[in-house]
Amino acid sequence: MxxxxxxxxxxxxxxxxxxxxxxxxxxxxxxxxPIYLLVFENTLSGLGEEEIAQLRxxxxxxxxxxxxYLDWLVGVFRGDLGTSIFTRAPVAKEIxxxxxxxxxxxxxxxxxxAVIGVPLGIVSAVRRGQWMDQLVVSLSNxxxxxxxxxxxxxxxxVFGLHLGWLPVMGYTPLSEDVGMHFxxxxxxxxxxxxxxxxxxxxxxxxSMLEVIHQDYVRTARAKGLTENVIILKHALxxxxxxxxxxxxxxIRGIVGGSTVIETVFSIPGMxxxxxxxxxxxxxxxxxxxxxxxxxxxxxxxxxxxLAYAWADPRIRFQ
Amino acid sequence: xxxxxIACTEISEIPPRxxxxxxxxxxxxxxxxxxxxxxxxxxxxxxAIIGPWIAPYDPVKIxxxxxxxxxxxxxxxxxDPYGRDTLSRLICGARTSLVVGLLSVGLASVVxxxxxxxxxxxxxxxxxxxxxxxxxxxxxxxxxxxxxxxxLLGGGVRNIILALGISMMPQYARLMAGQVLxxxxxxxILAVKSLGANDLRIIAHHLFVNSFSPLIVQFxxxxxxxxxxxxxxxxxxxxxxxxxxAWGAMVSDGRDYLQRAPMLSLAPGLAIMLVVFAFNMVxxxxxDALDPRLRGKL
Numbered sequence: 001m002x003x004x005x006x007x008x009x010x011x012x013x014x015x016x017x018x019x020x021x022x023x024x025x026x027x028x029x030x031x032x033x034p035i036y037l038l039v040f041e042n043t044l045s046g047l048g049e050e051e052i053a054q055l056r057x058x059x060x061x062x063x064x065x066x067x068x069y070l071d072w073l074v075g076v077f078r079g080d081l082g083t084s085i086f087t088r089a090p091v092a093k094e095i096x097x098x099x100x101x102x103x104x105x106x107x108x109x110x111x112x113x114a115v116i117g118v119p120l121g122i123v124s125a126v127r128r129g130q131w132m133d134q135l136v137v138s139l140s141n142x143x144x145x146x147x148x149x150x151x152x153x154x155x156x157x158v159f160g161l162h163l164g165w166l167p168v169m170g171y172t173p174l175s176e177d178v179g180m181h182f183x184x185x186x187x188x189x190x191x192x193x194x195x196x197x198x199x200x201x202x203x204x205x206x207s208m209l210e211v212i213h214q215d216y217v218r219t220a221r222a223k224g225l226t227e228n229v230i231i232l233k234h235a236l237x238x239x240x241x242x243x244x245x246x247x248x249x250x251i252r253g254i255v256g257g258s259t260v261i262e263t264v265f266s267i268p269g270m271x272x273x274x275x276x277x278x279x280x281x282x283x284x285x286x287x288x289x290x291x292x293x294x295x296x297x298x299x300x301x302x303x304x305x306l307a308y309a310w311a312d313p314r315i316r317f318q
Numbered sequence: 319x320x321x322x323x324i325a326c327t328e329i330s331e332i333p334p335r336x337x338x339x340x341x342x343x344x345x346x347x348x349x350x351x352x353x354x355x356x357x358x359x360x361x362x363x364x365x366a367i368i369g370p371w372i373a374p375y376d377p378v379k380i381x382x383x384x385x386x387x388x389x390x391x392x393x394x395x396x397x398d399p400y401g402r403d404t405l406s407r408l409i410c411g412a413r414t415s416l417v418v419g420l421l422s423v424g425l426a427s428v429v430x431x432x433x434x435x436x437x438x439x440x441x442x443x444x445x446x447x448x449x450x451x452x453x454x455x456x457x458x459x460x461x462x463x464x465x466x467x468x469x470l471l472g473g474g475v476r477n478i479i480l481a482l483g484i485s486m487m488p489q490y491a492r493l494m495a496g497q498v499l500x501x502x503x504x505x506x507i508l509a510v511k512s513l514g515a516n517d518l519r520i521i522a523h524h525l526f527v528n529s530f531s532p533l534i535v536q537f538x539x540x541x542x543x544x545x546x547x548x549x550x551x552x553x554x555x556x557x558x559x560x561x562x563x564a565w566g567a568m569v570s571d572g573r574d575y576l577q578r579a580p581m582l583s584l585a586p587g588l589a590i591m592l593v594v595f596a597f598n599m600v601x602x603x604x605x606d607a608l609d610p611r612l613r614g615k616l
Contacts, residue, residue: 011453018454026470141351145594147546149553150569150587157576256459260550264573274462275554278469290466294457301457 004309012302019294020076024069027287081288086280091288095270099292101171102258102269105185109193109254114247117197118240121204126231128209136201143198148191148257152264155187169265188265192257196250203246204239211239241312248304252297346607355599358592366413375403377410378561386579396581398571408585411563415593418479418558419545425483426544427537430490431526437491438498439521449495455488460543461550468551473559478551482544493536497529535605542597549590565590 056062063071075082081091124136160168166187172180211217212235220230258271266272270289277285347353365372375393381401389396395404437448455463467481501507502525510520549566551557558564565586572582 011450014450015453015457018450019457022454026466141595141598142591145542145546145591145598147549147553147566147569147587147590147594149550149566150583150590153569153573153576153583153587157580161577252456252459256461259461259465260554263554274465275556278465278556281469286466286469290458290462293459293462294454297457297459 001309005306008302008305012298016295016298019298020073020291021069023287023291023294024072027283028065028068076291081291082284084282084284086282091284094273094285095288095292098268098270098273101267102255102262102271105188105192105258105261105267105269106251106254108185108189109196110247110251112189112193113196113200113250116193117200118204118243120197120201121243122208122231122236124201124205125208125212133205136205140198140201143194144202146194148194149260149264151194152187152191152261155190156264159187169267171265171267171269184265188261188267191261191264192254195253195257196247199250200243200246204243207242208235208239211235214238241308244304244308244311248301248308251300251304255293255297342607346603349599349603349606351599352603355596355603358596359600362412362416362593362596365409366416369409369413373403373406373409375406377402377407377563386575388579389581395585396579398568398579398582399575404568404582404585407563407568408565408589411565411568411586412589414475414558414562414564415545415548415590418475418482418548419541421479422482422548423486423537423540423544425479426486426540427490427533429483430487430492431494431529431533433487434491434494434496435498435521435525435529438495439502439517439525445495448491452488452491452495455485456492458485460485460547464547464551465554465556468556473556475558475562478548478557481551482547485547486540486544489540490533490536493532494529497532498525501525501528531608535601535608538597538601538604542594542601545597546590546594 053062061068072082079092081095083090120136120140124133127133156168159166167180167184170184172184174181208231212231217230217235220234225234255271258269259275260271261267262269262272263275270292273285274289274293277283277289347356379402381397384393384397384401385399387393387397387401393403393405395408397403398407433448434452437445458466463485464478464481467484468478471477471480507520507524510524515523548557549564549569552564552566553570555567555570557566560567568586569583569590572579572584572586575582
């Protein structure tokens, strides 16, 4: 297990270094010079060639690429993600102020996808072919295909505007008002989790169906165990292993979905920060945010993979 | 399996090619939802082709005197804040969705297949480097990657196709690599090699052809996801530049008028969902008909 952990951790470090290189190169090499953009924004201020060169120097954009990259990377390790060219605000501070909001919605979504998705999948597999199974299968097909931004608008229209049960949009910090905090999270969390609930239910169903026909389940039946014990103890412990992977994969989707959900519900999280940064072409923010997003995804995948290896010894010895 | 039994009894009477096609058809259309999905896709393709001729109004013509009308005999789905006919915009948006979806999945699959296939065929250092690169690209959620690439390249149909294509590519590369790794160990590959076939011929004629089934299934499933991703980008205002009608942007434009004119957002959203659902169902149907062993894996 130790060798396995070390190998996987090293692999993740390599991936993250590659990620940082990709981000750095993409921002520098693709069209849209940040300084010229700034100049373009400030044409009225009448910046001359000299001032532009001065600005380039100030942001270190006149040095060779490898030096710029290393400099940036060293900064990242010190927790310095650079400063916005437009607002001159430190990027890291703003990101870490907003990260917990996105993190909370993401955590609830993962919890819901396990707590709702797994039982739905089990019931569906046990009642294969019956109306309950057909309902779960149809609902999960809908859950996987529904555009979350559209679902968000429908929820807002029905529960916010027509019925008035929930606040339409916005965010209240936990410290300000606990009740309001959770009431405002209900709709965003539903939107954020619907896809992964559906995916988890589907995966649980198919892996349970596979396990139910195994010999050891038949043996358990022959021993005269009750159906509940067979399903919950014997079948589930093996059937759940692939579900771990599905939950792991859905983390990427949940992080990606935060861009849309936070935009729909006006939540000041990291997803919305990214959308705003992209719209205003603030590349210091863009590169900082996507680096953090990639790091979160890689870290989550690493943890999931270790959990998977822990649950299924066959993986470790491959 | 029932379908196998049918295929076997008919083998003596009908040429094998026909049997194969009949078996495919029988399995493919055995589920109602797959048939439903096929009908939706056929309808979408038709609308995408003839849309501009059957749309009742010009989708980009502004008519402020008719702004924000509800559904009526003249405007079945009402009009938007600029007085543009929602139904006409919906019809013309079908072409945008389909073209962007097809071309970006096409780009992703061709580049991904070549990259993954070649890397897995040669193995060793090339394989390791390509796979780590793929891992790095897969650390980004598709929407985030496409969002950033589209922002760097600038909007417009061509750049959105590029952005989505690059973002979806890693999944194809990984799938193809897995396929080639398992196919290349077969004896017939060794046989053609010993007959003097060069690498290009082996990769193009044998490895790709034998990896066809999972890739075609993936193509259909991904088409749905890509259309959804395109809609998401245009919803976020980073996609197709206005006034070209795009379903995602239409949902976004309708946000401010949810109570006054809910149809503005609801209609295009429903269209997106139906199309994505249809491609997923057809993908499932193709998987069952082409290679049932893939069930649960794709």
